[in-house]
Amino acid sequence: MKRKSIKRILTYAFVILAGVWAIFPFYWALTTSFKSKVDVFKPLFIPFIQFEPTLENWINEAMLRGDVIILGLRNSIIASLTSATLCVILGGMAGYALARFRFEKWKNRDIIIWFFSLRFLPPIAVSIPFFLIFMNLGLIDNVVSLILAYTVFFIPFSTLVLRDIFKGIPVELEESALVDGCSRISIFRRITLPLAAPGLVAAFIICFALAWNEFLFALILTYRNATTIPVVIAGAEHSQGVDFWYICTRSIIAITPPVVLATIVQRWLVTGLTLGAVRGAR
Amino acid sequence: MSKEERAKYFFLLPAVVLILSFLIFPLIYSAYLSVTDWQIGKAPEIIGFSNYLKVFTDRRVHNALSFTLLFMVFTILIETPFALGVAVLSQLRFPGNTIFKVIFTAPFFTSPIALSYLSITIFYEEGGPLNNLLKLLFNIKIPWISNPDYAFLSLCLIDIWQWTPFLYIIFLAGLQSLPREPYEAATIDGASSFQAFRYITIPLLMPVILTGMLLKMIESLKVFDIIYALTGGGPGISTESYTMYIYKTGFRFFRLGYAASLSYILLIILMILFTVLAFRLRKVYYE
Numbered sequence: 182m183k184r185k186s187i188k189r190i191l192t193y194a195f196v197i198l199a200g201v202w203a204i205f206p207f208y209w210a211l212t213t214s215f216k217s218k219v220d221v222f223k224p225l226f227i228p229f230i231q232f233e234p235t236l237e238n239w240i241n242e243a244m245l246r247g248d249v250i251i252l253g254l255r256n257s258i259i260a261s262l263t264s265a266t267l268c269v270i271l272g273g274m275a276g277y278a279l280a281r282f283r284f285e286k287w288k289n290r291d292i293i294i295w296f297f298s299l300r301f302l303p304p305i306a307v308s309i310p311f312f313l314i315f316m317n318l319g320l321i322d323n324v325v326s327l328i329l330a331y332t333v334f335f336i337p338f339s340t341l342v343l344r345d346i347f348k349g350i351p352v353e354l355e356e357s358a359l360v361d362g363c364s365r366i367s368i369f370r371r372i373t374l375p376l377a378a379p380g381l382v383a384a385f386i387i388c389f390a391l392a393w394n395e396f397l398f399a400l401i402l403t404y405r406n407a408t409t410i411p412v413v414i415a416g417a418e419h420s421q422g423v424d425f426w427y428i429c430t431r432s433i434i435a436i437t438p439p440v441v442l443a444t445i446v447q448r449w450l451v452t453g454l455t456l457g458a459v460r461g462a463r
Numbered sequence: 464m465s466k467e468e469r470a471k472y473f474f475l476l477p478a479v480v481l482i483l484s485f486l487i488f489p490l491i492y493s494a495y496l497s498v499t500d501w502q503i504g505k506a507p508e509i510i511g512f513s514n515y516l517k518v519f520t521d522r523r524v525h526n527a528l529s530f531t532l533l534f535m536v537f538t539i540l541i542e543t544p545f546a547l548g549v550a551v552l553s554q555l556r557f558p559g560n561t562i563f564k565v566i567f568t569a570p571f572f573t574s575p576i577a578l579s580y581l582s583i584t585i586f587y588e589e590g591g592p593l594n595n596l597l598k599l600l601f602n603i604k605i606p607w608i609s610n611p612d613y614a615f616l617s618l619c620l621i622d623i624w625q626w627t628p629f630l631y632i633i634f635l636a637g638l639q640s641l642p643r644e645p646y647e648a649a650t651i652d653g654a655s656s657f658q659a660f661r662y663i664t665i666p667l668l669m670p671v672i673l674t675g676m677l678l679k680m681i682e683s684l685k686v687f688d689i690i691y692a693l694t695g696g697g698p699g700i701s702t703e704s705y706t707m708y709i710y711k712t713g714f715r716f717f718r719l720g721y722a723a724s725l726s727y728i729l730l731i732i733l734m735i736l737f738t739v740l741a742f743r744l745r746k747v748y749y750e
Contacts, residue, residue: 195552199567200563200567203566203567203628204566204569206573206578206581222589222591222595223590224596224599226592274478275478275479277474282471282474282475284471292475299482301733301737302733303684303730303733304687305706305709305710306490306493306729307486307726308709308714310493310496311489314492333481333486336481340478364470365466390572394572394573396574400691401714410577411576411577411688414576415576415580425587428580428581432577432580432581436577439573440569440573443571444568444569444572
């Protein structure tokens with residue numbers, strides 16, 4: 182009995198430590214953003230008890246660099262929303278094709294592995310041709326170039342996730358509609374899509390988060406008008422040393438949307454990341 | 464072509480065509496670049512494979528490759544047991560279990576750039592929270608970013624914070640798919656929970672663990688954002704990853720041809736790793 186309670190205490194201790202470890206940077210960013218400049222460098226961790234929180238940093242940030250941040254947010258939102266939408270539409274179609282049809286010359290399995298292999302392409306390896314191609318197209322510092330880059334980079338992911346979701350929808354429904362004389366496309370629209378809706382939302386949110394956090398392409402393809410939030414953060418630091426308070430406010434702005442959205446859909450992540458290797462390994 | 468035939472290509476082709484024109488074509492273009500001596504402000508001239516030969520004698524390539532390799536091995540050796548431990552424990556029922564899962568996976572969705580700049584403040588040497596805490600407890604001060612070894616450690620800590628959740632998600636899914644019977648049999652035979660873990664969970668989960676490690680290895684080779692933001696490859700070139708060196712060659716020194724051939728070497732390394740993975744996948748993924 183006693184051994185059991187020691188074990189339980191150890192378990193709890195480990196779980197709590199892991200939780201603190203995971204949450205500390207968020208906590209630090211949030212509390213520091215509410216510290217006055219005098220308190221920032223002191224070892225103070227608990228608001229209200231150890232230091233008096235203030236809105237000063239947030240107000241300064243909005244007054245001084247509000248327009249740059251709003252521009253960055255606007256670009257981030259446009260690039261992420263559009264590319265995530267395209268990923269879900271085109272990836273959804275491809276995923277449906279791979280879930281429902283048999284391809285002969287290149288087997289379904291081969292096409293799937295081809296899509297999967299693209300997940301491993303390092304962005305840096307295509308950054309130079311991307312830069313030159315978009316320069317020739319006149320799309321440097323234009324959100325369109327980011328949308329294109331993000332869409333092609335994340336389509337493989339959405340295709341794999343959505344294929345798995347379509348696989349989970351019973352074929353019989355579609356077959357009976359096919360017998361009744363519906364066309365493939367209207368079946369897809371009227372029967373399959375509504376049933377797959379939760380999965381589509383999940384794939385959309387994950388693609389949104391991936392695009393929102395992307396940095397390298399935004400760094401090389403934009404410089405003023407099309408900069409996204411990560412580039413705004415990276416560019417601001419050099420102005421005058423390390424401004425703890427502004428780093429914290431901006432980080433919170435950058436971190437919040439994808440973290441909040443993506444924690445809702447974590448159970449769909451595994452498929453896209455591992456291609457069912459986990460489930461299949463039973 | 465029958466109607467059914469047409470439909471299947473109608474669904475598949477848009478994605479494939481987009482990928483071919485905006486991903487595969489750039490790669491082919493980059494293969495051409497890699498055999499030229501193109502620099503900005505100079506017409507490209509085909510010079511054959513001498514870029515690739517230069518790679519073998521470039522000391523910065525050796526430095527970058529050994530940093531990347533060390534980074535990959537070091538992080539994976541810590542992340543794997545950490546993620547496995549947390550995954551096994553969060554299988555147990557305790558109050559707040561669901562909230563714990565959400566908290567522990569949140570780092571994975573955090574913007575690496577925001578995280579790295581936050582880390583600059585956290586690792587700050589004079590008055591950063593970490594050094595403040597260490598000073599309070601042990602009265603020591605650690606040069607987290609300005610010393611090469613500690614800079615390496617700082618980068619590893621960030622990577623561990625961000626990528627342990629990735630392995631955790633995978634291991635958790637693996638654990639949930641394990642059969643119940645061996646555990647029931649072990650309980651009847653009076654095995655302790657540690658013995659069950661050691662002799663049932665580990666062997667059964669091994670394929671999942673290896674796959675997870677392989678996936679993370681491939682991701683480690685792509686590490687860029689945190690290095691760009693936290694150390695910029697420094698102090699000196701001590702934390703310059705291979706990707707960072709490609710970036711500098713292409714976008715700071717403007718030697719596009721050489722950068723393209725460096726990229727191709729990375730692609731070859733990744734292709735080898737991926738082939739190992741694809742071989743495993745083809746076996747489990749039979750259709």
